[in-house]
Amino acid sequence: MVYARHPTPQQVADHKESTARQYARVDRAVALGWVRDRVTTIDDLGKSGPSIEGRLGVQRLLAEVALDCVGMILGVEMSRLARSCKGWHRLLERCARLS
Known part of the structure; x- marks a missing residue:
């Protein structure tokens, strides 16, 4: 799993390089031996909050x-x-329960 996040839509618009760097973690997973089509990217771009509520x-x-x-x-x-x-x-x- 690759997780990408910027808490506000403004940050998504202003920090395109950061967003690209976050999505580049897929390439890192492949470099570590994972098959590309088995790497899932999940993002909460533009989602803010002190907890996971509202961050699907x-x-x-x-x-x-x-x-x-x-x-x-x-x-x-x-x-x-x-x-x-x-x-x-x-x-x-x-x-930890799974390891």
């Missing part, structure tokens, strides 16, 4: 992890996955 991309990511469908998560700023310790720990706990 991160909700999908959590669901895919819980279903053991994720082998690796790549992102430029992994802190973008969650703005609270609760959200971040939820993801870490789900990953």
Whole structure:
């Protein structure tokens, strides 16, 4: 899974290089040995919030992890996955249960 995020539509418009760098994580996954068509990109571009509420991309990511469908998560700023310790720990706990 590749996760891309900018919290506001203005940041999406103003930071095209950052967005491209985030999507380039797909190439990194391929370089690490993953087959390109098995790499899924999830984004929450233009979605802001202190939690995962309203951020369907991160909700999908959590669901895919819980279903053991994720082998690796790549992102430029992994802190973008969650703005609270609760959200971040939820993801870490789900990953830890599967290892």
